[in-house]
C-alpha cells in the first residue's frame with residue numbers, strides 16, 4: 037500500500053490533495069487509544085456529551101459552504117445537493133445530542149416482594165465504522181452522532197474516493213471540544229483495515245454502509261468476537277405508479293428520487309413499475325424532465341447531474357444500458373455518455389428506458405447511475421410481486437390517490453422504508469434501514485441510538 041492516498045476530483049480529474057494512509061499497525065494503535073478513551077468518555081454525563089455534540093453541529097452549520105464544496109470536489113454531486121447533504125448530516129448530530137439525554141432505563145415488577153429489578157442502558161464500547169463515497173459527510177455523522185451520544189468512542193474508515201470530508205468533520209469535532217481519541221479517522225485499504233477492526237476484541241461494534249458483499253464479509257469476520265453489527269447495504273428500489281396516481285406528482289418525485297447524486301444512492305428508484313394505462317403519459321413526461329437536466333461539474337451553476345464516481349461504477353451503468361438495449365429496451369432519452377479514461381472522468385446522460393423486462397440485468401442489479409427503466413403491469417398484485425422479487429429490501433415507493441389501495445400496497449411491500457406519494461422519505465427523525473439483504477439495524481429516529489447501547493439489569497435482594 038502506498039504511503040499517500042491522492043484524492044481526485046471525478047469531474048475534472050485534478051488531484052485535490054494527498055493524505056497519509058495508515059498501516060494495520062497504525063490502526064491497532066488507534067484501537068488502543070479508542071479503548072482507553074472509552075473508559076473516560078463513557079463516564080461523562082449525558083448533558084456534557086449533548087453540549088459537545090450541539091457545538092459540533094453548530095460548527096458544521098457555520099462551515100456548510102466549505103464542507104459542501106469539499107463534497108462536490110471529491111464526490112462530484114452538484115453544490116446545492118452537497119449543501120443539502122451537510123445540513124442533513126448535521127441534523128443527525130443535533131438530533132442525537134438531544135437523544136443523549138433520553139437514554140432511559142426501567143424498573144420492572146420483581147417476582148417476589150423481597151427483590152427489585154432495575155434495567156439500565158450503557159454504551160456498547162469502542163465502535164468502528166466503514167462508510168461509502170456517495171454521502172461522504174452524512175454517512176459519517178449518522179453513525180458518529182448516536183455512537184458519541186451513547187458514550188461510545190468511534191473510529192471511522194471513510195471510502196478511499198472521498199476521505200477528505202471525514203477529516204474536515206473530525207477537525208470541527210475537535211474544535212467543538214470532542215477529545216481526539218474519542219473520534220478518530222483512519223485511511224487506507226478497506227479489506228486490510230476491515231480485518232483489523234473485525235479481529236480486535238476491543239472493537240465491540242461494527243457499523244457499515246456499503247455493498248452487500250462487503251457487509252457479508254464483515255459479518256462473517258466479526259463472528260469470532262461476537263460483535264454488535266449495524267449494516268446498511270445495497271438497495272434495488274421499486275417505484276410503482278398505479279392507474280389512479282397523480283402523474284405530475286409521480287414524475288416530480290421520481291425525478292428527485294432517481295437522479296439525485298447522479299442516481300448513486302442506495303434508495304434511488306431503480307425499477308419504475310408503471311400501470312399500462314398511464315405508462316405512455318408517465319414515460320413521456322419523465323423523459324421530457326430528464327432531458328432538461330444539465331450534466332457537468334457540480335461546482336458550475338445550473339448543473340443538476342455530476343459525474344459518476346469512477347470507472348467501475350461507470351462500466352456497470354453502461355453495461356446495464358447496453359444489455360437492456362440488446363434485449364429490446366427502447367431509449368426514450370439519454371443513453372449517451374462522456375468517457376475520459378485518461379483523466380478518470382465519467383458522465384452519463386440521464387436515461388429513460390421503456391420496453392424493459394425481467395430478462396435484463398437492470399431489473400436484477402442495483403444500477404447506481406442515472407438510468408430509469410420502465411416496466412408495465414396490469415394488476416397491482418403483479419406489481420407487488422415484481423417489487424418484492426429481489427433479495428434487497430431497503431426503500432420502495434408507490435403513487436396512488438386511493439387510500440385503501442395505498443394501505444394494501446404498503447403492507448405487502450417487504451421494505452424498511454416506504455415512500456407513498458413521496459420520493460424523498462429520508463429524515464433525521466425516522467429510522468432509516470432495510471429488510472432482507474439490505475441490512476440490519478436502523479439509523480435515525482429514536483431507534484438510531486439503540487444499536488450503540490447494551491442492556492444490563494440488576495436484581496437487588498432486600
Ligand code: ADP
Pocket residue numbers: 166167168169193194195196225226227228229230231245246247248250251253254
Ligand atoms: P462500493 O462498491 O460502492 O465502493 P464497497 O462496499 O466496496 O462499496 O465500499 C464501501 C466501503 O467499504 C468503503 O469504505 C471501502 O473501502 C470498504 N471496503 C471495501 N472492501 C472491504 C472489505 N473487504 N472489508 C472492509 N471494508 C471494505
